[in-house]
Amino acid sequence: xxxxxxxxxxxxxxxxxxxxxxxFVLLRVVPGNIVDILFDAAGFxxxxxxxxxxxxxxxxxxxxxxxLHWIGGLLHGDxxxxxxxxxxxxxxxxxxxxxxxxxxxxxxxxxxxxxxxxGVISAVHQGSKLDYALxxxxxxxxxxxxxxxGLLILMASVSLFGTMPIFNPNPKTWLEALTIYAVPAMAVGxxxxxxxxxxxxxxxxxxxxxxxxxxxxxxGASEASVNYRHALKNAVLPVITVxxxxxxxxxxxxxxxxxxxxxxxxxxxxxxxxxxxxxxxVQNLVMFIAVVVVVVNFIVDMLYAAIDxxxxxxx
Amino acid sequence: xxxxxALAVAALSVLTFSGTSHAAEPKSGGIFRIYHRDSPGxxxxxxxxxxxxxxxxxxxxxxxxxxxxxxxxxxxxxxxxELAESWAWSGDNKTLTFKLRxxxxxxxxxxxxxxxxxxxFDMLMGKSQQKFRQNPRKSWYEQVDEVTTNGDDExxxxxxxxxxxxxxxLASGYSPVYxxxxxxxxxxxKPVGTGPFKFVEFKANESIKLTKNPDYFKKxxxxxxxxxxxxxxxxxxxxxxxxxxxxDMTFPTEVSIPLLKDVKSQDPKAVCVVEPNNxxxxxxxxxxxxxxxxxxxxxxxxLALDRKAFIQIMFExxxxxxxxxxxxxxxxxxMPKEMLExxxxxGPDIEKNREEARELMxxxxxxxxxxxxxxxxxxxxxxxxxPAIILIDQIKSIYIDAELDVVDTAQWFPKIARKDYxxxxxxxxxxxxxxxxxxxxxxxxxxxxNYTNYCNKDIEKLFDQQSExxxxxxxKKLVWEIDKKLQExxxxxxxxxxxxxxxxxxxxxxxxxMSNSSYNGYRYEDVWxxx
Numbered sequence: 071x072x073x074x075x076x077x078x079x080x081x082x083x084x085x086x087x088x089x090x091x092x093x094f095v096l097l098r099v100v101p102g103n104i105v106d107i108l109f110d111a112a113g114f115x116x117x118x119x120x121x122x123x124x125x126x127x128x129x130x131x132x133x134x135x136x137x138l139h140w141i142g143g144l145l146h147g148d149x150x151x152x153x154x155x156x157x158x159x160x161x162x163x164x165x166x167x168x169x170x171x172x173x174x175x176x177x178x179x180x181x182x183x184x185x186x187x188x189g190v191i192s193a194v195h196q197g198s199k200l201d202y203a204l205x206x207x208x209x210x211x212x213x214x215x216x217x218x219x220g221l222l223i224l225m226a227s228v229s230l231f232g233t234m235p236i237f238n239p240n241p242k243t244w245l246e247a248l249t250i251y252a253v254p255a256m257a258v259g260x261x262x263x264x265x266x267x268x269x270x271x272x273x274x275x276x277x278x279x280x281x282x283x284x285x286x287x288x289x290g291a292s293e294a295s296v297n298y299r300h301a302l303k304n305a306v307l308p309v310i311t312v313x314x315x316x317x318x319x320x321x322x323x324x325x326x327x328x329x330x331x332x333x334x335x336x337x338x339x340x341x342x343x344x345x346x347x348x349x350x351x352v353q354n355l356v357m358f359i360a361v362v363v364v365v366v367n368f369i370v371d372m373l374y375a376a377i378d379x380x381x382x383x384x385x
Numbered sequence: 386x387x388x389x390x391a392l393a394v395a396a397l398s399v400l401t402f403s404g405t406s407h408a409a410e411p412k413s414g415g416i417f418r419i420y421h422r423d424s425p426g427x428x429x430x431x432x433x434x435x436x437x438x439x440x441x442x443x444x445x446x447x448x449x450x451x452x453x454x455x456x457x458x459x460x461x462x463x464x465x466x467e468l469a470e471s472w473a474w475s476g477d478n479k480t481l482t483f484k485l486r487x488x489x490x491x492x493x494x495x496x497x498x499x500x501x502x503x504x505x506f507d508m509l510m511g512k513s514q515q516k517f518r519q520n521p522r523k524s525w526y527e528q529v530d531e532v533t534t535n536g537d538d539e540x541x542x543x544x545x546x547x548x549x550x551x552x553x554x555l556a557s558g559y560s561p562v563y564x565x566x567x568x569x570x571x572x573x574x575k576p577v578g579t580g581p582f583k584f585v586e587f588k589a590n591e592s593i594k595l596t597k598n599p600d601y602f603k604k605x606x607x608x609x610x611x612x613x614x615x616x617x618x619x620x621x622x623x624x625x626x627x628x629x630x631x632x633d634m635t636f637p638t639e640v641s642i643p644l645l646k647d648v649k650s651q652d653p654k655a656v657c658v659v660e661p662n663n664x665x666x667x668x669x670x671x672x673x674x675x676x677x678x679x680x681x682x683x684x685x686x687x688l689a690l691d692r693k694a695f696i697q698i699m700f701e702x703x704x705x706x707x708x709x710x711x712x713x714x715x716x717x718x719x720m721p722k723e724m725l726e727x728x729x730x731x732g733p734d735i736e737k738n739r740e741e742a743r744e745l746m747x748x749x750x751x752x753x754x755x756x757x758x759x760x761x762x763x764x765x766x767x768x769x770x771x772p773a774i775i776l777i778d779q780i781k782s783i784y785i786d787a788e789l790d791v792v793d794t795a796q797w798f799p800k801i802a803r804k805d806y807x808x809x810x811x812x813x814x815x816x817x818x819x820x821x822x823x824x825x826x827x828x829x830x831x832x833x834x835n836y837t838n839y840c841n842k843d844i845e846k847l848f849d850q851q852s853e854x855x856x857x858x859x860x861k862k863l864v865w866e867i868d869k870k871l872q873e874x875x876x877x878x879x880x881x882x883x884x885x886x887x888x889x890x891x892x893x894x895x896x897x898x899m900s901n902s903s904y905n906g907y908r909y910e911d912v913w914x915x916x
Contacts, residue, residue: 112434112521113521113834116519232630236622
């Protein structure tokens with residue numbers, strides 16, 4: 071087990087190094103840089119001013135030197151300066167992380183707390199009207215884009231309550247504080263909940279047909295005990311895998327949700343930084359997201375062993 | 386000396402204003418909440434070229450002079466003193482002298498003096514040691530030889546030749562006076578001004594906050610305690626935010642005509658105005674190589690345009706047809722209608738125009754069996770893409786098959802600068818309704834914004850002639866002649882001038898949306914909330 075963990079940690083470092091190279095090169099392959107964008111509004115590009123600005127920002131240096139400069143800074147905790155705001159990148163990124171973390175956490179919580187029980191109910195009542203209704207709901211979740219759902223929620227809020235749950239940095243009540251995160255979390259977590267529900271349902275259906283389930287029933291175990299103690303415990307492994315993957319993919323959904331609900335999190339910030347070709351922000355944010363994804367995957371792998379004792383890594 | 390009694394004019398305007406526009410007694414207090422359409426690149430007005438900067442940061446500053454903030458149509462007769470108490474032209478019209486106020490302080494407590502005026506304009510002319518990262522309006526001061534000071538309260542602009550338009554350029558929202566003692570870098574992140582509001586914070590992609598300047602030199606102003614701009618890039622969310630009461634006003638001139646209808650249906654009490662914004666949608670043609678080096682094909686293109694159809698499809702009829710200068714009645718320099726209709730392609734009989742265009746195309750070797758294949762390049766933004774698609778549809782009628790070439794914003798100007806296009810659809814905004822700004826920027830030989838490299842030395846002489854002319858009537862006739870010639874030369878065919886909407890809640894008082902510029906009306910010093 072220890073050897074496995076060491077091996078995984080080493081692989082994580084290699085993965086992160088690869089990602090750092092890819093993002094660094096890809097960003098510079100994309101046509102245009104911050105200087106082009108700054109001049110864009112002016113309606114012309116002044117070659118002398120452009121050259122001065124590129125020199126000032128270090129964009130005239132060879133790409134390898136720029137990369138080494140960035141990685142060297144990262145190792146010393148220096149993330150560089152945002153080209154746009156001219157503030158330290160760390161100062162720009164750090165306050166946005168808790169906002170997105172709260173939103174992503176709530177979305178995952180919503181996804182698991184809705185998706186798993188409904189998946190179990192759907193499987194247990196297979197073929198019933200309830201099962202069909204839940205399957206329609208899950209299909210809707212998979213087919214409705216989160217930006218559309220978000221806008222629909224905002225429109226309904228304005229129409230029904232005369233207000234809307236967009237971000238407010240200083241909420242006046244705890245209810246408002248909850249609403250500004252919970253509503254967007256539901257909008258982005260709906261798709262994830264639907265997926266979790268479908269995976270739980272199919273996994274449960276497979277487990278419910280196993281011999282040991284029949285044995286449990288024959289021994290007189292209650293339906294609740296059969297469903298939740300015997301079946302769900304064994305069906306949950308693929309569900310955890312899906313939730314792990316969804317956690318990684320959530321950032322994509324958060325980009326639109328943060329935009330629609332005007333939440334100043336890292337996902338929307340990343341898109342804006344990309345639009346401005348604000349390399350220090352994009353590079354460091356992508357690296358941060360990569361670290362999160364790699365760590366989440368590592369935790370999911372560790373959870374396998376904890377949940378299913380038959381799995382022993384490195385044996 | 387032709388002296389202007391500026392104080393008297395200002396006093397008169399205040400009387401007129403208080404007598405006609407708003408009878409209620411202004412109330413102090415409250416935060417004015419506006420949503421902002423995007424996150425500006427910096428806080429330095431001089432280094433930007435988008436009104437995304439002017440709207441939130443103009444309240445921080447003052448100019449020497451400013452267009453009256455409550456008269457929608459900017460003109461020389463609506464220019465009011467601000468940091469200057471008065472101004473005067475010399476007898477030869479080559480020196481413009483400003484007497485400055487003595488009671489003005491920067492937000493950091495330091496006194497404002499004539500040295501600040503010299504510093505600002507020296508930097509704009511590229512004469513100072515400190516440099517802007519970008520200086521997009523350097524050409525505005527092409528005719529200024531030097532700025533001199535006489536003590537702390539007098540500054541003079543000495544010109545190479547008479548240029549009456551200089552005063553209008555100085556009255557634009559793009560011409561604030563910066564402090565000498567604050568570096569350009571600091572001005573990009575923490576601007577210091579003399580204006581009615583002080584800078585509090587600018588969180589990129591989030592918000593911009595301003596607070597009342599209690600030491601503002603205009604006693605009793607501003608009325609508001611502060612202004613907060615929430616940056617909302619999603620237009621639907623922003624409009625819903627306005628309707629639900631989270632904002633007191635929409636971002637100025639940012640509400641499209643269909644959205645305006647939505648706002649009025651959901652919030653019937655909202656006050657909404659639709660005004661021209663002095664932005665023209667036009668065609669840029671690369672005439673340096675085939676096929677558009679052929680004048681006949683360029684003329685055919687101009688003849689094929691059905692301008693009314695563009696306006697009907699895009700703005701439900703709320704737009705204007707004109708030449709380079711903004712159309713009347715809001716534009717000051719527009720050609721008379723009868724003169725405009727004489728220009729090929731502007732006549733009302735579209736089918737006749739197109740028939741003529743097809744003949745020109747056949748003369749150039751194209752016809753029903755041999756269509757000209759081209760690409761229409763444009764930026765990947767809806768206001769560019771949509772008219773480009775209509776253009777492609779219209780030029781089909783003259784044997785031109787075009788494909789849309791959508792270009793990323795970062796690549797748009799580099800692409801047209803290297804002439805890597807044959808036909809492009811472009812938008813041109815004018816900060817001031819002033820021929821000098823429009824002609825020199827867009828049509829002068831060698832100008833950076835003259836994308837098509839159109840160069841006509843005869844017309845350029847007329848540019849200078851009109852620029853020096855002090856008689857308004859004579860100048861107007863010259864401007865019309867130039868504008869007509871530019872359209873006949875197919876220098877940059879103008880398709881239409883757009884109109885856009887702005888809405889605010891009925892309790893917001895003293896907001897005026899300018900009708901011939903989107904860059905000059907955001908001082909907000911006497912805006913108040915009747916709550």
